[in-house]
Amino acid sequence: MAQDDPVVSAQWLQQHLGQLDIKVLDASWYMPQESRDPWQEYQVAHIPGALFFDIDGIVNRATDLPHMLPSEEAFAAAVSALGINNHDKVVVYDGKGFFSAPRVWWMFRVLGHDKVWVLDGGFPQWQASGFNIASSCPDDAVLKSKAANSAVETAYNGKLANAATFQTEFRPQLFWTLEKVKQNVAAKAHQVVDARAKGRFDGVMPEPREGVRSGHIPGTKCVPFPEMFDGAQTLLPADELSKKFEQEGILLDHPIVVTCGSGVTACILALVWKSCMLFLDISFETLTLPSSL
Template identity: 65%
Template sequence: MVAEDMASTVLTRTLFHTGLLRSSSFLTRRTQLSTSFCNRRPFCLRTVPVYPAQKAKTAVWTPCVMASSSFGTRAAYSTQSISTNEPVVSVDWLHANLKDPDLKVLDASWYMPDEQRNPIQEYQVAHIPGALFFDIDGISDRTTNLPHMLPSEEAFAAACSALGIGNKDGIVVYDGKGLFSAARVWWMFRVFGHDRVWVLDGGLPRWRASGYDVESSASGDAILKASAASEAIEKVYHGQAVAPITFQTKFRPHLVWTLEQVKSNIEEKTHQHIDARSKPRFDGTAPEPRKGIRSGHVPGSKCIPFPQLLDASQTLLPADELKKRFEKEGISLESPLVSSCGTGVTACILVLGLHRLGKSDVVVYDGSWTEWAGHPDNTC
């Protein structure tokens, strides 16, 4: 218990330093609870890892679940095997595989500044059992004033290693809104060469609506890992050694663009540019949520607000519906694409949807509108 208190204190100080905590009401409850939001039926769970010969490098889970209750026994069912071609998994699949030792679950909740929501506090109030907290603002480039820019390879490897993530692990990322910031972390792992990563379709709201348990507060181990990840990022950017490194990266530069590449594309038009922000922000008729940032859009870009890719339960639309959304805006799925938004978060939802349509090479303009509009010489 003493170790847990010390870990919580270290995490609090670290998160205040990185700006994640904005309130002294950070929760440090030590009791780990399990809360059920409806009457659960007992499950008999069996998970079998399968490694197909034709895809020796990709693990595919095929769980079998038996459900029973006082009302009788339901037939067993098998969830579909997943591959890296499909970017999301269902809450039922995750529940069936939650105790797989080679599966890591990350709470990557992040909110817009004007929402005044604190993700680390919400994580402590309720999160999927065993989930670790992935700090989007903290695991970022510390050499720029732009928000949550992609960190260096060394920094990302150090943070993932501190969280206990290895290259053999499958990773499921979720967030507190359904499908919002989780796609950003999914994209980050892919940029650094890790393809065995999926987004939880519908996120925490869908998990809770399905009646699955959540944990309240966090274990000492989870607190220590979150703290260690933040400290590892700090050390890397201060030129200090970090060990041990258990997560190896392989940077894919073709998945991320800089300001200069976006400028060049206006003239060269090699990529179709799509913007995930709302139409009023895109048109310049509504203000940006960040103070001092003018509204408008990059010349030649087209607007596809990210909510158009989701249904009412915040789950990703089926492929045929997604295709209609892009075609309606004159987007050709046969040509290269670059996606942007306000700060590079919801742009990744467009990338997620396009991945479902078979386009695995969509680029994200990391600085997005915040960087573009911050340069007075750039046309809006």
């Protein structure tokens, strides 16, 4: 496993599973219309030793907007409750293969933790590889996952949580606010890339959330996230990924901002862009993600 490579294979994880400094997180999350319960599915089947990371729970509790980045204090409290410290290597996966796990990968990175990877192909690839699956959920795993959510709530209620074992360091260059995006519409200093389906991008398909307008940010280009994978929901080779951006007129050596509906699938493009940057030997710090749209 290379430090800079954003993914690990199921084979790599199987070989290293159980090491004390390897922490595995199930970050499964599904769109509302899918009617799937990730917490329930985790309790039925997950990678042995994995803990559940609740994308709907470890969020900014001071806003009604979905999936807004939590404060440093709240994130540190939640990750500490999961038993993770800054020396640990974190591997994140999800139940669709490559969908919501990159969101948690980005959260760790924007808050200062580089030792984080996404399982290429996720839980489906783990299953297809024939590796062991845990079919029961230990009480300790349930308590830790619930404690993580409670720690976020405690932090936003202005109360002190238990002493954090995980320390954060916010990286503003990986995070854009709505105001920055509005300024960029006029300045056009950054390329903006949308991960949603073309129909949603063009405004001919409705948004999945009631009351949200269709269409896209002016000047944005569309690279739908499903185009990043092969039939097994594993990442395409870096040269093929690069071509996907180039075909849309996106300059790989120029800074980009990625966006989507609520800040989940945009992180897939963030991870893909990092892979492309490694392939082309370009600094990844040219990429940011607007998580406050």
